[in-house]
Amino acid sequence: MTTIALFVMLFLFMIIGMPIAVALGLSSVFTIMFFGQGSLASMALKLQNTADLFTLLSIPFFILSGTFMTTGGVAKRMVHLANVCIGHLHGGLGMASVLACMLFAAVSGSSPATVVAVGSIVIAGMVKSGYTRDFAAGVICNAGTLGILIPPSIVMVVYAAATETSVGQLFLAGIVPGIVLGFMLMFAIYVRARMLKIPLQPRASLKEILAAARDSLWGMLLLVIILGGIYGGVFTPTEAAAVAAVYAFFVAVFIYGDIKIEKVPEVLLESAKVSVMLMFVIANALLFAYVLTTERIPQQVAEHIIEMGLSPWQFLLVVNILLLIAGNFMEPTSIILILAPILMPIAAKLGIDPVHFGIIMVVNMEIGMVTPPVGLNLFVTAGITGMSIMQVVKAAMPWLTVLLVFLMLVTYIPALSLSLPHWLF
Numbered sequence: 001m002t003t004i005a006l007f008v009m010l011f012l013f014m015i016i017g018m019p020i021a022v023a024l025g026l027s028s029v030f031t032i033m034f035f036g037q038g039s040l041a042s043m044a045l046k047l048q049n050t051a052d053l054f055t056l057l058s059i060p061f062f063i064l065s066g067t068f069m070t071t072g073g074v075a076k077r078m079v080h081l082a083n084v085c086i087g088h089l090h091g092g093l094g095m096a097s098v099l100a101c102m103l104f105a106a107v108s109g110s111s112p113a114t115v116v117a118v119g120s121i122v123i124a125g126m127v128k129s130g131y132t133r134d135f136a137a138g139v140i141c142n143a144g145t146l147g148i149l150i151p152p153s154i155v156m157v158v159y160a161a162a163t164e165t166s167v168g169q170l171f172l173a174g175i176v177p178g179i180v181l182g183f184m185l186m187f188a189i190y191v192r193a194r195m196l197k198i199p200l201q202p203r204a205s206l207k208e209i210l211a212a213a214r215d216s217l218w219g220m221l222l223l224v225i226i227l228g229g230i231y232g233g234v235f236t237p238t239e240a241a242a243v244a245a246v247y248a249f250f251v252a253v254f255i256y257g258d259i260k261i262e263k264v265p266e267v268l269l270e271s272a273k274v275s276v277m278l279m280f281v282i283a284n285a286l287l288f289a290y291v292l293t294t295e296r297i298p299q300q301v302a303e304h305i306i307e308m309g310l311s312p313w314q315f316l317l318v319v320n321i322l323l324l325i326a327g328n329f330m331e332p333t334s335i336i337l338i339l340a341p342i343l344m345p346i347a348a349k350l351g352i353d354p355v356h357f358g359i360i361m362v363v364n365m366e367i368g369m370v371t372p373p374v375g376l377n378l379f380v381t382a383g384i385t386g387m388s389i390m391q392v393v394k395a396a397m398p399w400l401t402v403l404l405v406f407l408m409l410v411t412y413i414p415a416l417s418l419s420l421p422h423w424l425f
Contacts, residue, residue: 003295003300005030005031005034005035006027006028006031006035006288006291006292006295007027009026009027009030009031010023010024010027010288013026013027014329020281020330020331020334021277021280021281021283021284021285022284024281024284024285024287024288024334024338025283025284025287025288027288028284028287028288028290028291029287031291031295032291032294056157056158056161056279056282057238057241058152058157058167058237058238058240058241058242059154059157059158059241059275059278059279059282060271060272060275060279061238061241061242061244061245062108062109062110062152062154062157062241062244062245063109063110063154063271063274063275063278064245064248064249064267064268064271064275065107065108065109065222065241065244065245065247065248066107066108066109066110066113066248066271067113067267067270067271067274068245068248068249068251068252068259068267069104069107069108069117069219069222069248069252070108070113070116070117071252071258071259071263071267071270073252073256073258074104074107074117074216074218074219074248074251074252074256075100075104075117075118075121076121077212077215077216077219077256078100078103078104078118078216078219078220079096079097079100079118079121079122080212080215080216081100081103081209081212081213081215081216082096082097082099082100082103083096083100083201083204084204084208084209084212085099085204085209085212086099087201087204088200088201088202088203088204089190089200090190090193090194090198090200091186091189091190091192091193091194091198092200092201093122093125093126093129093131093201094126094131094135094136094139094189094193095186095189095190096122097118097122097126097136097139097140097143098139098143098146098182098185098186098189099182099186100118100121100122101114101118101140101143101144101146101147101182102143102146102150102178102179102182103216103219103220104117104118104147105146105147105148105149105150105178106150106151106152106222106223107219107222107223107226107244107248108147109147109148109151109152109153109154110147110148110154111144111145111146111147111148111366111369111376111377112144112147112369112376112377112380113147114143114144114146114147115140115141115144115147115377115380115381115384116380116384118140118143118144119137119140119141119144119380119381119384119385120384122136122140123136123137123140123384123385126139129198129199129201130198130199131198133385133387133395134391134394134395135192135196135395136385137381137385137387137391137392137395137396138392138395138396138397138398138399139185139189139399140381141370141377141378141381141392141395141396141399142185142370142377142396142399142400142402142403143182143185144369144377144380144381145366145367145369145370145377145403146178146181146182146366148332148362148365148366148369149174149177149178149181149359149362149363149366150174150175150178150179151170151171151172151174151175151178151226151227152171152226152237152240152241152244153170153171153174153362154278154333155332155333155336155362155365156170156171156174156358156362157237158282158332158333158336158337159336159340159358159361159362160358161282161286162286162289162336162337162340162341163340163341163344163354163358165354165355165358166355167237167238168230168231168237169355169421170355170358170359171227171230171237172231172420172421172424173355173356173358173359173417173418173420173421174359174362174417175420176416176417176419176420177359177363177406177410177416177417180406180409180416181402181403181406184402184405184406185399185402188399188402218251218255218256219251221247222244222247222248222251225240225243225244225247226240226241226243226244229243231424249264278333281331281333281334281337282333282337285333285334285337285338286337288337288338289337289338289341292338292341292342305346306346306349310350311350312350312351312352313412315346315347315350315352316347316352316360316411316412317411319343319347319360320360320364320407320411322339323335323339323361323364323365323368324364324367324368324371326339326368327364327365327367327368327369327371327375328368328371328372328373328374328375329373329374330368330374331368331374331376332365332368332369335361335365335368336361336365339361340358340361343357343361344357353414353418355417355418355421356414356417356418359410359417360407360410360411360417363403363406363407363410363411364407366403367400367403367404367407370396370400370403371400372389372393377396378392378393378396381396
């Protein structure tokens, strides 16, 4: 009865248009008040403890770092570097856009930020070079999802906080899958560009390539500082986020000079708005997870699934279907915080590595970013192109096939995710 009441109230609140964070919090409070065994005092204590989670401290710092990088000229320089390296191939400008998304993902940690930073620069250029607007928008909308797969990833930090998994191992586990997905998208662009006979771009000289690499060096160093510092034992992932924020400020303001010192308060305010919104969702979602745990809902679901006798591969298939459906209606952070505490213990009992399971969830969240009606990348792409949501959906769907094939590879080839963490740990 408690379980039914909890989820009925949650979906009812969402249907009437209540923000997801408020819906999560209210359904949790009402369930404890009228159906549960706990008390409001225990929920207040849980909310307080949530604010003290050290792992979550990295989120506002990564958001601040990404805002400085997006507002400054880092993205523009990375796009230029990618273009001079591979822009002369068939579909080269599209492939360079994917490479630029990969590079920017490695310093932003956010999918929508990657779409805005790269898409606002390259989409107009692709259209001028002979690509259709649908082709350009579809590529950027899907390639932008790399922002939450290639470390540092805010979604991975949220999963780590919800399941007590190592952030460092999750970051490592995302590197190889992120590179594989990037090359899969590039190959699809190459094939499609040859079919459409899109004109080739002139080959850049070695001097131009070296100049572009030198110009983007300061932005690229952020990736070295974050990952090198974490795996070199210099600082924790949370401390790395703080270092990244300070470094991004220094590069954007003093080295590139793209942000004047008087504009810094605007950047701080913008990142603060995003941080407060995200942390409010996380706090209420962890409250929801607390009610699930108090009422033993994850244990009951786990026992039921185990009684069904599902093998690991069958369980992962069911999980993928569930997450793909959820991704149509909810944003990634909420899905992770609601479902990870339920599904991860079951996966562990079936012998599935928590880090591998985390990458599977993140890839599903990637797909959710480009599926209607609430896919964030769809709205962001529509905003920077002037296209309608339905036009963006139509443009993004052909490339979504690549993401679905990639999901199957990540799900059933654990070595893609686990080889690097196992080697280094």
